[in-house]
Amino acid sequence: MASYNPPIDDIAFLLNDVLDFDGQMQTLPGYEEVSAELAVSVLEEGGKFCAGVLEPLNRPADEEGCKLENGLVSTPKGIADAYKAFVEAGWAGLSGAPEFGGQGLPRATQILLDEMLSSANLSFGLFPGLTRGAVEAIEHHASDELKAKYLPKMISGEWTGAMALTESSAGTDLGLLTARAEPVGDGSYKIKGTKIFISSGDQDFGGNIIHLVLARLPDAPKGVKGISLFLSPKFLVEDDGSLGARNGMSVGSLEHKMGIHAQPTCVMNYDGAIGWLVGEPGRGLNAMFTMMNAERLFVGIQGLGIAEAANQKAASYARERLQGRSLDGSRGPVPIIEHPDVRKMLLTGRSFIDAARALAIWTAMQMDIAARHPDPAERRRADGFVALLTPVVKAAFTDFGFETAVISQQVFGGHGYIREWGMEQFVRDARITQIYEGTNGVQAMDLVGRKLPMEGGELAGRFFDLVKQDLQAASLVPATERIVAATASALDRLERTTELLLAGSGDPAVAGSAATDYLRLFALTAFGWMWAKMAASAAAADTPPKVRKCAVADFFADRMLPQTLGLETAIANGATSIIALNQDLF
Amino acid sequence: MASYNPPIDDIAFLLNDVLDFDGQMQTLPGYEEVSAELAVSVLEEGGKFCAGVLEPLNRPADEEGCKLENGLVSTPKGIADAYKAFVEAGWAGLSGAPEFGGQGLPRATQILLDEMLSSANLSFGLFPGLTRGAVEAIEHHASDELKAKYLPKMISGEWTGAMALTESSAGTDLGLLTARAEPVGDGSYKIKGTKIFISSGDQDFGGNIIHLVLARLPDAPKGVKGISLFLSPKFLVEDDGSLGARNGMSVGSLEHKMGIHAQPTCVMNYDGAIGWLVGEPGRGLNAMFTMMNAERLFVGIQGLGIAEAANQKAASYARERLQGRSLDGSRGPVPIIEHPDVRKMLLTGRSFIDAARALAIWTAMQMDIAARHPDPAERRRADGFVALLTPVVKAAFTDFGFETAVISQQVFGGHGYIREWGMEQFVRDARITQIYEGTNGVQAMDLVGRKLPMEGGELAGRFFDLVKQDLQAASLVPATERIVAATASALDRLERTTELLLAGSGDPAVAGSAATDYLRLFALTAFGWMWAKMAASAAAADTPPKVRKCAVADFFADRMLPQTLGLETAIANGATSIIALNQDLF
Structure with missing residues (x-):
């Protein structure tokens, strides 16, 4: 069975020959030293980590799954060690803000690392991915005090992050959520409520887990305008930065899922958990959307990453598996890659993957331009493109990504249905990407209902x-x-x-x-x-x-x-x- | 959670109003007494069995799975009892030949029962489905002695059947298979070889298991022309019909699969298993194809059955789940079935399902006409249609069936990914139907390469x-x-x-x-x-x-x-x- 081969040549081609990475990025303040050469050499190392450490864990971790015993979550064998190695090697802070200890590389570099993480081990990639989403919300909306206290250890990866939005009766429609937050009087709040589907809600890596929780203040109006965002850590943090008492939150249960079995998706109970407001009261959704836009790009990349891994394995199998005769009938058995329908399946996947990667890099570069370009007109222009493309990347990459996983499994015939070959895991894992961070139907409505009318149409x-x-x-x-x-x-x-x-x-x-x-x-x-x-x-x-x-x-x-x-x-x-x-x- | 509702009204509409079941069937010898009224009342009872006995087992049996311990297969709790009840109620022999104890109802009746079995419990439905496939091959190709000895108990369901074709290096390309059969000298053969992916290869229902095994005689040529078909029972059968010694076959292991966990899919070792030729030496594929055509229609029906069950549950959920506001913004939260994209998902499934059921009944009626019509020209005409439609039914019903399972899961949002809701099982179970009995790519080649050129194009x-x-x-x-x-x-x-x-x-x-x-x-x-x-x-x-x-x-x-x-x-x-x-x- 072929192992995952990070697509470094392809990345280099896109950055150098297609998307003018150097020209676009080096005009941005803070990115003067950035180059495709640097990005490629960083990603080459990242790819080795993904292929060498994470991919070998993917199948066994899927079989073993996560456990909850006596209130403690344990991830499958090897995951915690891999996470520590990931943090030690500095991968968590790749695109993090330098002022908080990050390496400050452009977002395009980040998403290419994310793609490889997703190819190698989707469940694993969620840990740093969600942490980064939480970091973005904190960076943009939290007080300087919260930033100073939490961001450095989140950006380094020592602490992880989680997004606690969904409740059993409030999924797409967050306006229905009922979790409450009551002011303690010292600037903090006590959060009460139950959240479901909380990816990375707990783990056994050590460190802390920073939950961003949507809840209502006592006097809040109904609907989305009554929702505020709170930062609530698993362990309270002392003034010296050390971990103090356990906060009032617990894992009610682990969700039993179709896939991403190495990801502890939690039902979280907040029983008077202490938290602090992030952003203004009643503006919780606004703060959450900062996080969600970055996460939506990330989820799209997950679809791309699984497709790349599945397509690679299918192409490799198709070159090795001997069945049937050549087109002219003269030779047989031949590698099944000689059969047109097998080629068509492989090309269907490949023709999505390469274009999606290019589009993802382009979109990520627009995000950096929108954030950093000296000319406000350029920033607005890029920001519009990001708004327009975000739902497209999230939904289309995950739909085509799932379809690619399915046809790549199909190339294996009956073996594709057998767990040992790993192809069916791609299908099960990819399936979540079409659902979470806003279902693909919600993305489509965002595109048509909210994005098309922007800028006066x-x-x-x-x-x-x-x-x-x-x-x-x-x-x-x-x-x-x-x-x-x-x-x-x-x-x-x-x-x-x-x-x-x-x-x-x-x-x-x-x-x-x-x-x-x-x-x-x-x-x-x-x-x-x-x-x-x-x-x-x-x-x-x-x-x-x-x-x-x-x-x-x-x-x-x-x-x-x-x-x-x-x-x-x-x-x-x-x-x-x-x-x-x-x-x-x- | 809504339970499965057998589509009896719809069936009655199709048989009575659309497809002239009475008019078409009653002209066929042996079916003079057949009527839509009879078929509907039989299916109403069958539907009760599916909804009342089999569907409640579907989720727990998926969780438990099959086991192999000390060479003995055990199916999940309740499956063996359900099978015995199925046989006792007479469902196994619904369309079986009356001369061997079957009830002789038309194939359209059979496939409608098959659809409901597949909706309720796909894994279960494979047991009688494969038995029936084996019966067809024996009926058409075996000696009278073999027929008399095996068919009555297979048609009653007391004994089950299995098809042993695939080897690890011979899937689509059966010409590569290496299993051997050596003549013993008394008309029997000793079969040696290992087969994989053998659905219903063993069970714990009691009775016997009749394997139809493809193998090569010692002097056989290479390729498909060297393949013969053998009947080999798990227990040798005495002249009085009682079960004798254990035959030389054993379950090497159970396949670990993406789905159909209640189905013991076996690696079978034939270590000198005694068997008897079915049909002529070297004509094994021909005999097998008799079985496979019936099985291909059956597999198409499986795709339809899963789609019906998944779509029903999605429609029911969409009427109950409250999220978001009405189109005019005046009411909320509203049942999600008010949202156009949810309606579109449901209608996409429904518009496949109803048409597929009609086409399946039409095709099944053509099979009966091809087998029974007094006019040879009518038989040939119908036989051509069956040849043309068989790959279409197998591949399109399972492709659209899988797509329907996926979009029905999507209607559930995050809950669709959670095992307890049952929607993800439909996706995992449906996936096999696109692969087995000839992958859908092979079906498409059969249509284009073999069926289009028939009758001079x-x-x-x-x-x-x-x-x-x-x-x-x-x-x-x-x-x-x-x-x-x-x-x-x-x-x-x-x-x-x-x-x-x-x-x-x-x-x-x-x-x-x-x-x-x-x-x-x-x-x-x-x-x-x-x-x-x-x-x-x-x-x-x-x-x-x-x-x-x-x-x-x-x-x-x-x-x-x-x-x-x-x-x-x-x-x-x-x-x-x-x-x-x-x-x-x-």
């Missing part, structure tokens, strides 16, 4: 103009005809559909009925854009990806982009047939 | 003519405009694509590259055909399904059939981009 058009410019540039390079033409057609469909939705934006049934199809149409077009850029760069470059990129671009043009035809037509057919049926007749 | 055209006739008839009924027009367009695409493939049939790369997309295009068109028939019948009928059928038909026309646009275009774009890339560059 001009935001998407601004993005489409950028795509057109790049298609124009790519069209000047030979051998890009098919991907450029197919993407231009897809963009026409997307533009027409966008106009249709903006025109009908008064009617929520139109938006709701179109949303998931529209997001997929958008994503396919954006992937086509990245393929056009990659093909143009590959045709000009003299690096190993060249032949592969041009061939996979053609596959994407010929066999994937035609999906946009049906998506446009389905949306144009309108909401009537979705709305008509009485709910009792479903 | 005229078979598919004959089927398309039938669809056209029915569309013409449906178009005369008001309120069918959208489904008739959309299906007619899909049929145009399918016909053009069929011509393209028949024209290119000299090039296996063309067929192989088109196959899976073509099968989906074919299936969508066939589902549209069934929706047109259902909508026309529903508009005329005065039964509860009426409003639902017409509304779901419109949804299928508006939102599902547009997929055919992309499928046609993708296929028309040709094989080049699939074939071009060197296998080392994947």
Whole structure:
């Protein structure tokens, strides 16, 4: 069985040849010293850790799972040690703020590490991923005192973080949550309530666990405007930074899940847990969204990471497994990679993966530009792109990621269904990414209902103009005809559909009925854009990806982009047939 | 949590109003007494057994799984008792030949029972399903002596059956198998070899287990022409029918699987197991295919059954779960079934399920016509349709069935990922149906490479003519405009694509590259055909399904059939981009 091979060459190609990483990042204050060369050498080391330490734990940890005994969570054998090694090697603080001890590398570097973590061990990757989300919320919204007390040890990874949002009757609709926070009088609050589905809610790595908990103040109004965010640590922290008494929270139970078995997903009971406000009272969702946008990009990357690992294993198996005869009938048994349908399955996955990685890096670079560019107009411009692309990355990467896991499993035939081969774990693990951090249906509604109307309905058009410019540039390079033409057609469909939705934006049934199809149409077009850029760069470059990129671009043009035809037509057919049926007749 | 509700009203509508079950079946010798009324009342009782006895075991049996201790297989608690009750109530022999003690009901009745078994407990349903497959092979190919000795107790269900084909290096490519059979001299053979993935390979129900094993005679040529089929019982059977000595076979291990945990999928060791030839030496695959065609229809039905159960639970949950606000913003929290995207997920599943059930019944009726019609021309005609539809039913029902399980899980949000809710089990269980009995890629190649060229390339055209006739008839009924027009367009695409493939049939790369997309295009068109028939019948009928059928038909026309646009275009774009890339560059 082939082991995971970090896609370093591919990353180098994207940073150097396609996305002008150096040019884009070095103009940003604080990133003057950043370079693709540095990023690649860091990621090469990170990849070794993922492939060498984390991936070998993935299968056994899935089999063993987490346990809760006498109120104590234990993670599967090897996970705690791996986490400590991860922290000691400095991986936790890769993109953390230097003022709190982080290494301050750009977000694109971070997400590429996240991708490799997700390829090697999705459950493991959630620990640093959630910590980083919590760090972002604290950094942007907490008092200087809280920042000073908590951020350094969270950024170093010595302490981990958790997001406590969901309750059994409040999932997508957080306005329904009932957890309470009562002021103690000294600036702290006592939190009471039960939260479910809390990833990394507890662990056995030592250190502390910093929970960000959504709860209501006593006088809070109903609905989302009554929600505040609180920082509540597992162990109270003394003024000297040492760990004090156990706070009033406990793990009620571990969720029994389809996958991510090495992740202790907790039911958390807060029984008067001491906490402190993060941000203004009643602005908890606002603070949480800071965290959630970063997390949504991260979850999209998880879908990409699983797809990369699954596709690699499937390609490797397809080269080794001998069944059936060659196309001309003259040889047999042949490696199944000679069979067109097997190739098609592998190319379907690959044509998503490479484009998604490019789009993720591009989006991450926009996040850095939005945060750091000296020109406010540039910051706003980039911020708009991030807002637009975040739901697309989260939902499309996880949908295509899951589909890639499934078809990669299919390449293995019956062996794919057997646990020892590891392919079915990818499917089970990938499945959560379509659900958590806002279901993919919620992402699609965010795109159609909230993002399209931004900037007076001009935001998407601004993005489409950028795509057109790049298609124009790519069209000047030979051998890009098919991907450029197919993407231009897809963009026409997307533009027409966008106009249709903006025109009908008064009617929520139109938006709701179109949303998931529209997001997929958008994503396919954006992937086509990245393929056009990659093909143009590959045709000009003299690096190993060249032949592969041009061939996979053609596959994407010929066999994937035609999906946009049906998506446009389905949306144009309108909401009537979705709305008509009485709910009792479903 | 809603329990499974057997779709009896829907079945009655299909048999009575849509598919003229009485008229079609009563002209067949032996079925003169058969009627929809009888079938529905039998299925009503069968449904009670499925919902009352089997469904409550589904979740606990999944958690417990099967065990192998000291060479003995044990199934989860309750399964053996349920099997005995199933046999005692006479369900095993529903469609069995009356001359061997079966009840001789038509195949359509059988597959509708199979659907309910699959909805309630997929693992359980495999026991009688595989027995029936083995019965078919024995009935058609074994000697009278073997038939008399084995069939009565297999048809009653007292003994179960298993199909032992796959070896670790011989899956799709059975020509590579190495199991051997040596003549003993008394007409029996000693079988040696190891088989994997043997569903129902052993059980703890008592009785006997009849293995049909593919193996090679000592002088057999290489490849598929050297394969013979043998009947080998777990216990040798005395002349008086009683069980004698244990035969030389044992369970090497149980496979560790993604799902169907209540099914003991065995690695079987045959260490000189005594067996008898079924059919001619070297004609084993031929005999096996008799069994496999019936099994392929059965596996398609499994996909349908899981989809029905998953969709029912999702619809029920969506009516009860309160999250978010009504479309006009005036009420909240509302049942999530008010949200368009949730409706779309439910309708996507439902629009597959109802059409698939209709198509399955139609195909099963063609199988009976092919077996029994007095006019040989009618038999041949029906036999062609069965050949054409078998791979479509197997692959499309399981692909759409899996997709339905996934989106039904999605309706549950985070709860869908939690084992207690049962939705993730549907996904894990459904996944095997896309793989076993010939992967769905193999089915697609069977359709394109073997079935399209049948009857000099005229078979598919004959089927398309039938669809056209029915569309013409449906178009005369008001309120069918959208489904008739959309299906007619899909049929145009399918016909053009069929011509393209028949024209290119000299090039296996063309067929192989088109196959899976073509099968989906074919299936969508066939589902549209069934929706047109259902909508026309529903508009005329005065039964509860009426409003639902017409509304779901419109949804299928508006939102599902547009997929055919992309499928046609993708296929028309040709094989080049699939074939071009060197296998080392994947």
